[in-house]
Amino acid sequence: MRNIIYLRRNRKLIVQPGQHRLPQKYIATAMKNMEYLGFTFSKPLMEVLQTMSVDEFLGMYQQLVQDLKSLVGEHVNFKPMYPNFPQQVMIARDAELYVNAILHYVTLELPEHAPMERIPLLDQVDLEIIDLGNPEDFTQIIRNLIQAKVSISESEKEDIEWVIETYDDLSTVLPGEIPLKENVGFVVGALLKYEKANIKLIGKYMKTATDVLRLAVALSGGDVSLAANTKFRKFKRAERRLLLDLLEQCGNRVEDMLRHKNRWIRLGEILHPAEYKNKYDGCKEAFDILRNNKPYETFGGKVENALRDKDTLLAVDILKDRAGEFARRLDHLLRINEDFSPVIEKFAEIAVHVSTPVLLQVMAHFSHRNERHELRTFFPKGNVAKAIAIPNTLPDIATEACETIVQTCKNTLMNRFSELPPLGDVYVDARLRQYVMPFSQRSASKALRTIVRGSRLEMPEGDTIRFFLWWKEGKVDGIYTGRVDIDLSAVMYDEHWQYIEHISYTNLRSAKYKAAHSGDITSAPSGACEFIDIDIPSVVKYGGRYIVASLNSFTEQPYCDLPECFAGWMMRKHPNSGEVFEPSSVVDRIDIAADTRIAIPVILDLVEREVIWCDLALQMHPNYYNNVEGNQKGMVLMGKAMTSLTKPNLYDLFMLHAVSRGRIVEHADSAQTVFSVNEGVTPFELSKIMAEFIA
Known part of the structure; x- marks a missing residue:
């Protein structure tokens, strides 16, 4: 398992040197076979592999091939409706395509096709190198994830949990401090789950009442970001005492608990602090204030009152003791008073106490503050990758104020970074x-490459981009999914986001461009797949610029309830050469497992030849069926938001x-x-x- 994680994260393997002399033909054969998957060995890795015995090498190689196949999607069988895609679809008569579709919808059987000869793959692929790693480097990766100052994804949490479960000695894995509060709840919860925690070990990580709340959520299998409600499980007496002990040691309990008042009331009904007569007096007092709505003036309440009265000086005076909150409210403070000098001067004083992630975001925000983008885009906290785009109606802020804030952030960051080891x-x-x-990876999906939402990746050479989708129906947690029909679509827009055409199960080939769909499969007991080919020059020639790739669950199951579903894309110079799915030509592959029925993995900018990484869940507002035609408004909005994103x-x-x-x-x-x-x-x-x- 360690090498599976290491391979996925850093393309490295841990191989212990042996005392043997492996015949060169074994490594040569293995490397030749791996080219089919798009990978090869580095020289340092080859040198260590040569010291293995034949049996050791074969065991390692077989596992490696299995892991690489899973990474690129070759671990499943790709059998499209039209196996000689794309040529078969392009030359077929309209009547033939229509009749085949109707017969499949009625019988769920795929039409039989005589095989057409396919020439070998002509595309030359740049192989990805697998390097030699070591246990210390792997441990540092996990330690880095734990001490990250930004949220991490579910797959990263799974990797951390495996290490916590497996390692006997966690001293090199656990840092002295866990900066991000979400990670505190998750890590401490995992330590307790595998009985590797004590009050001394975890007490140093738990500093606030919200830390304790996150721990209770983690122990109940909930969302430690607190974006979604959690049904607390019944805790054992020892667990209740631990949570109350941790809560009792927290300062400023009441104000912190009031931020999540209703959750604390529900949790208090399970913890029963009143059962302990001579203990937890601080906890009892806090729960009494919450349950009985006793008056309690909070920091947030003071700030809101000052802002409501547009009393900037009072708001600044209150906020100066909480630097991070000050920085997050900076834009609002500057908007409610024309005299920005006191706000900027105070920010310059407290900037040294603002965390690096917040300073970086403030710097970027004010660098582009007065640019008149049509939309403002937000990614709400939570485990589902949603984006919210609203009209940009913010008034301008004085250019001098923006420039001063940006320079303050830069100076503070450079002073901070200068204390780190030289480069x-x-x-x-x-x-x-x-x-x-x-900054926020909590909702990121597991993928061949870990990419931050909104990033733009250069397209490799080639004129044809091929999207692929694979899914399977079956049992999940003992419950049968029923028939599952996932539809792959690609919608084309011009530079102004005006609709041009789409390729989907309702339109298998374009009347204007070189674009085709491999056929609509509506059931997947053994797995099913769909492909879309788009010839880039033909779209650009006639005014097309953007393509939104989308996945729609026609049968309404959320992706998280499927045994498996993933999508990706390949770049092909010769689309009719090689197999329809060629693993070596896979550029990216992403698991589709969110609690949603519509997903947008990527958007293409064909003029700039860039892939915009989205990994988004789209809310469903179809006119009737959940298909691409019924969700045009949402896709255009997300398209405009992601292509104008400033981060x-x-x-x-x-x-x-x-x-x-x-x-x-x-x-x-x-x-x-x-x-x-x-x-x-x-x-x-x-x-x-x-x-x-x-x-």
Whole structure:
């Protein structure tokens, strides 16, 4: 399991050197076979593999191939309705396509087709290198995830939990501090689950009443971000005492508990603090205030009253003791008073106490504050990847104020980063401007590459992009899904987001462009798949620019209730060569497992030849059926939001580190530290970025 996680996260393997001499033909054969999947070995890894016995190597290789197949999607059988796609669809008569579809809808059987000869794959693929790793590096990855200052995804939590369950000695894994409160609840919950915790160990992590609430949520299998309500389970007496002990040691209990009043009241009904006559007096008092609505003036209430009265000076005076809250309300404070000087001066005083993630977001926000984008886009907290886009009606703020705030953030960050170890000569790739900083990964899906929502990835060479979808129906937690029909669609828009055409089960091929669908399969007891091919030059030639790829659960099951569902895309220079699904040409693959019925994995900008990573769940407001035609309004809104998104980028982050900790050079070859898309520290090493650079 350790190598499975290591391979997925860093494309590395831990292999212990042996005392043997493996015949070279075994490594050569393995590497040749792995080319089919798009991977190869690095020289250091080959050198260690050569010291293994034949049996050891074969055991390692068989597991590796299985893991690589799962990464790219080759672990399942791809059998589209038209196996000779795309040529078969393009040359078929309309009547033939119509009759085949009707027969399948009635019988659920696929039409029989005589096989057509397919020439071998002509595309030349850049192989991804699997490198040699070590236990210390793997442990550091997990430690980085635990001490990240931003939220992490469910797959990252699964990896942390496996380590907590498996490792006997967690001293090298657990940091002295867990900065993010969500991670505190999850990690401590896992420690308790596997009986590897005591009050001394976990007490240092639990500092507020909300920390205790998150722990109770984690122990109940709920959402530690607190974005969704949790039904608390019945706790054992020892667990109740532990939660009350932790709550009793927290300062400022009442105000913290009032933020989540109703949840605390429900939790109090389970904890029963009144049962303990001579203990937990602080807890009893807090629950009494909550249950009986006794008056209690909170910090938040004072701030809201001041803002409501537009008393900026009073609001600033209250907020100055909570730097992070001050920074988050900075825009509001500047909007309610034309005299911005007192606000900016106080922010300059307290900026040193604001966390790095918040400073970076404030800096990016005010750098683009007066740009007149049509929409403001937000990603709400929670485990489902939703985006909210609203009209941008914010009034402008004085340019001088924005520039001063940006400079204050930069100076504070550079002073902070300058205390970190030096980087020497540093190269920063300008393409990193297209990659968003990882501030919120809690709703990110498991994927071939870990990418931050809103990032723009360059398309590889080739004129045809091929989307793919695979899903399966069956039993999940003992409950049968029933028939499952997931539809793959691609909608084309011009540069102004005016609809041009779509490719879906209702329109298998374009009348204008070179675009085709592999056929609509409506049941998947053994798994089913769909493909869409789009020829990029043919769309651009006639005014097309954006393509939104979408998945619609026609039979209404949410993706989280399916045994398996994933999607992705390939870039093909010769679409009729090779098999329909060629694993070596897979650029990205993403698991679709959110509690939603509509998903938008990516949006394409064909003019810029960029893939905009979305990983979004779209709310369903169809006219009748859950299909692409019924969700046009939502897709256009999300398309406009994601293509105009302004978020802090990795180039700005790494440049701050470069200026503060090293000397900038123009070429990667002459640098000691490289930040780039393809080498050195890359945008896909999120655990490293979150722990070491957003710190």
